[in-house]
Each structure stands twice: as C-alpha cells, then as structure tokens.
Amino acid sequence: MALWTLIGLAEGKATTGWPLKPGPDGQDGVIGMPRLESERCDAGCSICVNVCPTHAIALADEGLALDYGRCVVCQVCVEACPTDALTESNNWAFGVRARDDLRTAASVAPVARPSPSRHSFHRSLHVRHVDAGSCNGCESELQALNNPFYNLHRLGIFFTPSPRFADLLLVTGPVTRAMLEPLRRTWEAMPEPRWAMASGTCAVSGGIAPGGPCLSGLEDVFPVDLYLPGCPPNPAAIIEALLMFLGRIQQRLHRGKMNDE
Amino acid sequence: MNVAVRRHFDRFELEEAARTLRAQGGRMIMLYAAPEAGGTQSVRYVSSRAGIGFDIWVVPADTAIPSLATIWPLLGWYERETADHRGIVFSGQPEPFSLIAPLRSAEEADLRRLPDISGDAVQILPFGPVRAGVVESAEFSFFYIGEAILHYVPHLFLKHRGMEDRFTGQTPETGLVLAERISGVGSAAHALAYSQAIEAAAGVTVPDRVRYQRVIVAELERLYNHLHYLGHLADTTTLKVGHAEGVLLAERVKQINARVTGSRFLRGVIAPGGMRRDLRIDGLASALDELRQPIRKYINRLDASESYFDRLATTGLLPREIAFDQGATGPVARASGLDRDLRRDHTYAAYADPDLAFSVATHETGDADARARVRIAEIENSIVMIQRAITLTPTGKIRIPCLPSPNSEALGWAESPRGTLIYAVHFGEDGRLARVKIKSPSFSNWRVFPYTVHNTNMMDYAINEASFGLTIAGCAR
Ligand code: SF4
Ligand code: SF4
Numbered sequence: 250m251a252l253w254t255l256i257g258l259a260e261g262k263a264t265t266g267w268p269l270k271p272g273p274d275g276q277d278g279v280i281g282m283p284r285l286e287s288e289r290c291d292a293g294c295s296i297c298v299n300v301c302p303t304h305a306i307a308l309a310d311e312g313l314a315l316d317y318g319r320c321v322v323c324q325v326c327v328e329a330c331p332t333d334a335l336t337e338s339n340n341w342a343f344g345v346r347a348r349d350d351l352r353t354a355a356s357v358a359p360v361a362r363p364s365p366s367r368h369s370f371h372r373s374l375h376v377r378h379v380d381a382g383s384c385n386g387c388e389s390e391l392q393a394l395n396n397p398f399y400n401l402h403r404l405g406i407f408f409t410p411s412p413r414f415a416d417l418l419l420v421t422g423p424v425t426r427a428m429l430e431p432l433r434r435t436w437e438a439m440p441e442p443r444w445a446m447a448s449g450t451c452a453v454s455g456g457i458a459p460g461g462p463c464l465s466g467l468e469d470v471f472p473v474d475l476y477l478p479g480c481p482p483n484p485a486a487i488i489e490a491l492l493m494f495l496g497r498i499q500q501r502l503h504r505g506k507m508n509d510e
Numbered sequence: 511m512n513v514a515v516r517r518h519f520d521r522f523e524l525e526e527a528a529r530t531l532r533a534q535g536g537r538m539i540m541l542y543a544a545p546e547a548g549g550t551q552s553v554r555y556v557s558s559r560a561g562i563g564f565d566i567w568v569v570p571a572d573t574a575i576p577s578l579a580t581i582w583p584l585l586g587w588y589e590r591e592t593a594d595h596r597g598i599v600f601s602g603q604p605e606p607f608s609l610i611a612p613l614r615s616a617e618e619a620d621l622r623r624l625p626d627i628s629g630d631a632v633q634i635l636p637f638g639p640v641r642a643g644v645v646e647s648a649e650f651s652f653f654y655i656g657e658a659i660l661h662y663v664p665h666l667f668l669k670h671r672g673m674e675d676r677f678t679g680q681t682p683e684t685g686l687v688l689a690e691r692i693s694g695v696g697s698a699a700h701a702l703a704y705s706q707a708i709e710a711a712a713g714v715t716v717p718d719r720v721r722y723q724r725v726i727v728a729e730l731e732r733l734y735n736h737l738h739y740l741g742h743l744a745d746t747t748t749l750k751v752g753h754a755e756g757v758l759l760a761e762r763v764k765q766i767n768a769r770v771t772g773s774r775f776l777r778g779v780i781a782p783g784g785m786r787r788d789l790r791i792d793g794l795a796s797a798l799d800e801l802r803q804p805i806r807k808y809i810n811r812l813d814a815s816e817s818y819f820d821r822l823a824t825t826g827l828l829p830r831e832i833a834f835d836q837g838a839t840g841p842v843a844r845a846s847g848l849d850r851d852l853r854r855d856h857t858y859a860a861y862a863d864p865d866l867a868f869s870v871a872t873h874e875t876g877d878a879d880a881r882a883r884v885r886i887a888e889i890e891n892s893i894v895m896i897q898r899a900i901t902l903t904p905t906g907k908i909r910i911p912c913l914p915s916p917n918s919e920a921l922g923w924a925e926s927p928r929g930t931l932i933y934a935v936h937f938g939e940d941g942r943l944a945r946v947k948i949k950s951p952s953f954s955n956w957r958v959f960p961y962t963v964h965n966t967n968m969m970d971y972a973i974n975e976a977s978f979g980l981t982i983a984g985c986a987r
Contacts, residue, residue: 276765277765277768277769278768278770278771278790279772279773280773302680302688321691322778323687323690324778324786325683378644380647380982381647381669382668382671383646383694383983384691384692384694385646385693385694385695385981385984386691386694386697386775388644388645388646388694389694389738389775390774392644392757393757395644395757396757396758396760396761398758398761398762408643425668425670425671427668427669428639428647428668428669431639432640456691457676457688458691461672461676462670462671463671480691480777481775483774
C-alpha cells in the first residue's frame with residue numbers, strides 16, 4: 250500500500266485546473282450539438298426534418314426549429330443538409346435552467362424554476378444519481394467525474410449514496426415504467442429543499458427511447474430544475490452544468506443560441 | 511445470407527438436432543422469433559461450428575415448440591424472453607415464468623425467487639435497484655446466513671427499453687443511431703456488428719481501408735473498457751491508488767477516442783457500407799506510444815500488490831463445463847478455458863491479416879484472477895494491433911453504397927470487449943427494417959454469473975461482480 254501512495258504522489262499532477270484555473274477541459278476533438286443557421290435553408294427543403302431519428306427538427310413559421318433537448322448528437326442531419334444550414338460544432342455546454350432555452354424557436358420567454366438561494370449548499374453540493382433506463386453511456390461519464398483528471402471533489406461537489414444527504418437528484422435515462430417507483434421513492438427520501446436534474450438527452454426528452462416501456466424523460470415524473478442534453482453529456486459538460494446551477498458560472502445557451510454566436 | 515447452412519425443421523426434429531449439434535462439438539448461440547411471409551412467426555436457432563460458420567434452423571411457431579433448455583441450458587433465457595415478447599410457448603421450459611416483467615405480486619415473487627432453502631436462520635436481503643454509488647439500476651436478492659450466501663437471484667430488466675422493437679420501420683442509417691445506444695460502452699462493437707449485418711443483407715464487401723480502420727476503432731473500445739475494468743476491480747479490493755490510476759488510463763484513451771473519431775464513445779464513425787468519416791489518425795501512434803509505458807508500469811504494480819491478485823485468486827470460480835453450458839462469452843469464457851473468439855473463429859474486418867498479430871488469450875483457472883489476466887493480455891494485444899493497423903491501412907474509399915433489397919435478411923457479429931455480439935436483421939417489403947434481434951454479451955454472462963455466487967460469501971461478492979465486467983443496459987436492452 251505504501252508503494253502505491255508514493256507513486257500516486259509522484260505522478261499526482263494528473264488533475265486539470267479547468268474550469269476555475271487555466272487547464273485543458275479534456276474535450277479536444279469532441280463533436281458537439283449541430284449548429285443551425287436557418288437563413289441558409291433552401292425554400293421548401295425539409296430533408297433534415299425527415300432524417301432526424303428523434304424528431305428534434307421541425308418546420309416552423311420562421312424557418313427551422315431545433316429542439317436541442319431531443320438531439321442525440323448523431324450528426325445525421327449535418328450529413329444530409331445540402332446547403333450547410335446545419336454544421337458540425339464543438340459546442341457541448343448545453344446545461345440550462347429552463348427547458349425552452351434548448352429550443353431555437355421558443356415562442357415565449359424561457360422560464361426557469363426558482364433558483365436555489367446562495368445559502369442552500371454551504372459551499373458544497375451533494376448529488377444522488379439514479380439510473381432510470383440509460384444505455385450506460387451517461388453513467389460512464391458520471392463515473393469519469395471522479396477520475397483524477399476531473400477530480401470533481403476539488404469543486405466541492407460530491408456524489409452521495411444516501412438520498413437523505415442529497416440536495417440534487419441527477420437522473421439518467423428516459424425513465425422506464427419499472428424504474429418509476431424506485432425513482433419516486435428516492436425523491437421522497439430527499440429532504441427539502443431539493444432539486445432535480447435531467448442529465449443526457451434520454452432524461453431530458455426520452456431521447457432515442459420515448460414510449461413503449463419508457464416515459465419521455467424526467468419531466469413526466471416531477472418538475473426539473475436543470476436540463477443537460479447530450480448523448481452522453483461529457484464530464485466537462487456535466488461540471489459546467491453543475492457549476493452553473495450553483496451560480497458559480499453563467500449559463501451559455503439561451504433560446505437555442507450559444508452566447509458567443 | 512452469410513450463413514453456412516439454413517435448414518427448415520419440424521418441431522419434432524428439434525431435440526434430435528440439438529443433441530447432434532452437441533455431440534459433434536458445435537455450439538448453440540441463441541434463438542429469436544422472426545416474422546415470416548403471411549404474418550406468421552418462426553423461431554430461429556443460431557448455432558456455430560468453428561471454422562465453418564453459423565447455422566440457422568427455422569422452426570414454425572404456430573404451435574408450442576419443445577424447450578431445448580435441458581439440452582442447451584444457455585437457451586433458457588432466450589426462450590423465456592421470446593415467450594414474454596412474442597407469445598411463443600416453449601413446452602417443458604424448466605423455469606416457466608417471465609424473464610422481463612417486473613414482479614407484480616408477492617406470490618409471483620415467491621414462485622420465482624424461492625429455491626429449496628428453508629430454516630429459521632436463512633435471511634433474504636433485497637438490494638437495489640437504486641444502489642450505492644454511480645451505477646446502473648438492478649435489483650439483487652441474496653439468501654444468506656451470516657456472511658454465507660446460499661443463493662442469489664438478480665433482477666436485471668427494470669431498465670428494459672424495448673430497444674429491439676424500436677428498429678422496426680427504420681432505415682439502415684437511423685437504425686445505426688439506435689444500435690450505438692444499446693450499450694454505451696459497447697457503441698463501436700454494436701455499430702460494427704449491426705453494419706456488418708446490413709452489409710451482408712445487401713451483399714456488399716467494404717473496401718480494405720475500412721477493414722483496417724474498423725480494427726482501430728474496435729480495439730480502442732476494448733482498450734478503454736479493459737483499463738476501466740482493472741481500475742474498478744482495484745476499487746473492490748480497496749486498492750484506492752490502483753483504482754485512480756486505472757480509471758485515469760481509461761480517461762486518457764477516451765480522450766484519444768475523441769481526437770480520432772470525434773466521440774469519446776467512438777460513435778458516429780462505423781456505418782453500413784464503411785465509415786462515416788475518415789479517422790483522424792495523425793498523433794494516434796505517438797499517443798499510444800506515450801500510453802504504453804504507463805500501462806505496462808500500472809500492470810506491473812498491480813502484479814506486485816499482494817492485496818490485489820491474492821484477493822482475486824479462487825474468487826468467483828466458474829468451471830469450464832458451467833461456462834460452456836450456461837453460455838459464458840468473451841473474456842469470462844476464455845478465463846475458464848474456452849478458446850473462443852469471433853475475431854478468429856468467424857473472422858471479419860482485417861483480423862485475419864497475420865501482420866496484425868492478433869492472438870487469443872485464455873486461462874484455465876476460471877476465477878477473478880484469470881478474468882483479470884485475460885483482459886490484461888488483451889490490453890497489450892490491442893495496443894499492438896492498433897499500432898500495426900495504422901501502418902497497414904491502405905489508401906482508398908471509406909464508404910460504398912449499401913442498400914439491402916426488400917425481404918433480405920442476414921447476421922452480423924463482432925467480438926465486443928465483453929464477448930459475442932450478434933445482430934440478426936430482417937428487411938420488409940418496403941426496404942426498411944422489419945425485425946432486429948440483438949444477442950448481447952452481457953445477457954449471456956449475467957445468465958452465468960449467479961452460478962459463481964451461490965454458496966460463496968458476501969466478502970467476495972463485489973470483487974466477483976466487478977471481475978465479470980457486466981453491463982445492465984446491454985442485458986436489458
Ligand atoms: S444531430 Fe441532433 S438534430 Fe441532427 S439528426 Fe441527430 S438528433 Fe437530429
Ligand atoms: S442520453 Fe445517450 S448516452 Fe445517455 S443514456 Fe441516453 S442514449 Fe445513452
């Protein structure tokens with residue numbers, strides 16, 4: 250055991266400083282959500298609407314409407330688009346407080362549920378995770394948060410086994426009917442105030458698996474305070490969403506547009 | 511149709527054929543229900559003869575079919591699943607109750623769970639489905655006295671998503687998006703097996719460049735999975751630094767995956783007819799070179815830790831006969847002395863190229879130690895194969911047209927990091943998918959796993975479960 254501790258110390262510089270200090274976010278090369286510029290669309294074209302496997306794209310009055318809450322980042326629309334109205338992007342920081350901020354054509358101003366007060370978390374956040382029917386891709390990235398590269402603890406965020414000590418319930422998967430009761434029980438066991446997060450496109454909208462033995466995401470069960478689409482959301486995207494929820498960084502996506510676009 | 515023999519059987523001939531297959535050294539793989547002309551159903555039995563190919567038996571399912579679970583026990587779960595989803599009756603099934611449905615009543619629970627165990631001291635510990643830590647949901651029932659586990663029953667289908675049915679009506683392209691999301695940490699193997707099935711149905715052969723690029727992607731998947739596995743196993747033996755280093759190495763491979771393919775899970779590259787994008791290969795060879803030393807050192811350190819391999823030795827014993835009868839696959843099967851690997855036995859992509867230096871690792875002891883050592887050998891072989899495939903990849907096209915004709919059907923397969931993965935695809939009159947069946951390695955190995963838990967103790971359970979390297983999503987689909 251002593252040998253391992255020594256080695257761990259000697260090679261211990263694995264952790265990135267990101268996002269609070271300079272350092273890599275670890276997502277070089279990751280292809281993110283498609284970028285939509287509907288002014289490039291040919292009149293009458295609806296190719297992407299027909300190929301998108303999750304019906305994330307629809308024809309609206311003002312051109313195309315993309316709901317990132319349904320997007321599984323498959324790039325099928327990007328490949329199909331003849332006019333580069335849909336293009337590949339490296340944007341993955343899609344955590345939002347209001348569901349409508351994931352829609353490029355939200356007709357009303359997005360409304361979020363009340364923010365947690367500054368004093369709610371005593372400088373740390375405790376998260377209880379429930380898998381409600383994921384493909385395990387989302388779990389793989391949640392597990393990665395505790396590897397030495399991201400080292401989530403350094404940010405004062407902890408996964409807790411007990412719902413009784415949890416502030417935030419983080420749910421993955423579309424919510425299968427068989428997981429509905431265990432999910433509700435976990436929620437009921439959490440002390441108030443409590444918050445709920447839908448992590449991954451499946452939990453946000455049902456993703457690739459709405460209907461049949463599944464519901465269409467966490468909203469079908471109880472109100473959601475934090476949405477993070479992605480298939481799966483990568484560890485840096487999860488970190489940004491959680492810090493944004495804590496008010497420590499800004500939300501980057503508003504009405505389906507990234508701040509810097 | 512890429513199978514050696516396809517035979518139509520009457521149900522009365524079935525048991526005889528099943529016994530003959532066994533006597534001749536063949537291997538039953540799976541069964542599933544398929545649509546037939548005129549709206550009827552058949553049951554397809556897929557078996558394999560190494561070096562020859564897969565055989566498919568087609569048996570009409572208009573009346574009850576005799577269960578083969580006593581001749582080929584591994585078929586037991588397939589029969590129960592098929593009864594659940596397609597209403598087909600298998601007469602003489604030794605476990606005649608639902609595999610998929612959640613328990614609805616106490617009596618049903620009793621019927622399903624209660625083995626012949628009685629006595630005041632026996633307690634039942636239900637565990638899950640929401641468990642400690644960030645893990646997949648499943649429920650386990652332990653029958654135990656003190657530390658001793660007498661009997662163990664896993665309930666694995668709470669996260670059943672009905673994925674196979676979602677393929678119906680899809681095009682080959684949109685079906686691919688589903689295939690990549692059956693088991694996230696097996697996305698590349700699923701894309702590969704699925705795409706090879708579609709290509710076989712269309713009767714096309716992919717260009718050589720594709721064959722080598724697919725090896726690179728598939729072996730990157732094995733690499734990050736096996737490294738994560740070693741780290742997770744170290745965690746269960748309370749070797750904390752061994753855990754941190756293993757999962758850090760897995761993270762580094764995932765970051766390489768993103769640079770090479772755009773996806774940490776290697777999604778969006780393999781597709782029917784070839785590759786959706788050329789791999790960004792520059793930098794891969796040197797990135798792997800940089801990883802090779804740390805991986806070697808990590809494995810040496812594990813080897814030097816008495817607390818690691820000592821805890822693994824004799825834990826979770828899986829005898830060779832049980833491994834064969836109950837359908838163990840992948841590293842779990844190879845660690846129990848079964849010398850099987852689709853990359854060699856039913857070769858695909860570029861694995862038959864001797865310059866790739868592919869080799870199959872086996873072990874005899876069938877314990878957690880053997881399962882870890884098989885995976886360690888595979889980690890080393892994967893790195894070699896990726897490096898060789900980089901230099902062996904010829905220039906050329908990366909995608910060709912691939913359009914299966916109406917009513918075509920085929921099998922596709924891949925040796926995933928967890929073992930045999932098979933897709934059976936059937937196209938309808940409209941040229942869209944009419945039926946997809948997925949035989950996943952975790953479905954097979956979960957069936958086997960309880961045999962290594964009965965009559966052991968609580969102390970070993972977590973180590974044993976980690977040593978199997980199972981996913982719930984792949985099993986439940
Ligand atoms: S990338 Fe998103 S929007 Fe485009 S086809 Fe895929 S799911 Fe639909
Ligand atoms: S969002 Fe994507 S990665 Fe996450 S569970 Fe759903 S399919 Fe899997």
